[in-house]
Amino acid sequence: MTRTSASGHRGGTFTVRIHTFPGHIRAEVEDQGSTWDGNLDTAQPPHSLFLFLLRALSTTCGTRRGSEAWITWFTHCSVLN
Numbered sequence: 758m759t760r761t762s763a764s765g766h767r768g769g770t771f772t773v774r775i776h777t778f779p780g781h782i783r784a785e786v787e788d789q790g791s792t793w794d795g796n797l798d799t800a801q802p803p804h805s806l807f808l809f810l811l812r813a814l815s816t817t818c819g820t821r822r823g824s825e826a827w828i829t830w831f832t833h834c835s836v837l838n
Contacts (some may be wrong), residue, residue: 781816781834790826 771788782833793800797820800808811818815831821827 762780781832782797785828786831787823787828788826793827795820795822795827
């Protein structure tokens with residue numbers, strides 16, 4: 758994932774936040790930005806494979822604007838409740 762963003766450069770960073778709740782999680786990934794416009798529906802390679810998997814495996818997902826770039830988030834509900 759970081760290959761396609763400024764986070765993939767020397768000294769780059771990205772942040773993963775995971776919030777746990779009874780029966781589901783919400784996770785966010787924030788990197789240092791790229792040319793991507795944050796639209797999940799129109800994402801093109803190299804972003805599209807990661808986002809395709811995210812959309813297929815998550816219960817809900819989306820993006821929101823962060824301080825430097827887009828934050829991609831998803832929720833996943835447990836079937837083990």
